[in-house]
Amino acid sequence: MQNVFIGFGSNQGDSLQICRKAVLDLQQHAKIEIQEVSSFYTTKPIGVEEQPWFINGVLRCSTGLEPEDLLRVLNKIEGHFGRVRRERWGPRTLDLDILAYGELIVQLADLTIPHPRMHERLFVLVPLQEIAPDWIHPLLNASVGQLLGRLSGNSGEVLRLEDE
Secondary structure, eight states, rough: OOOEEEEEEEEESSSSHHHHHOOOOOOTTEEEEEEEEEOEEEEEEESOOOOOOOOEEEEEEOSOOHHHHHHHHHHHHHHTTTOOOSTTOOSSOOOOEEEEEEOOOOSSOOEEETTTGGGGOHHHHHHHHHHHHTEEEETTEEHHHHHHHHTTOOOGEEEEEEEE
């Protein structure tokens, strides 16, 4: 079993409900055991800014699935919620990303682990800090706190939801 971090987000439809249901779908998978789920956050879009804000979070789970098999599970769940990949960084009903998979480093055409931009994203690092403050990025050899420190000044773009 590997310790895995998965980022989730939505900005189409009832985003909060979609994120909650996606976490439940993962929890119901026979080979995925959810360990912890961060708070949910509302976050400003990156890239394509003319779209609704996102609901984001991060979960920690353990799984015996290989990374490519886990990716297929995530893509199937995204599809269940109507995810259509049209525009990079555009609106989406659900986005599920493998952020880290143990200490594994993967470079495939459709999968890079650790996620190649996670260290640049407050909407990933803020919830990750909440559930795994001691996690060290295997390529950058930096803690979540150190990575967050490099991004200071943009903290207003990630707001914790109080009533989940």
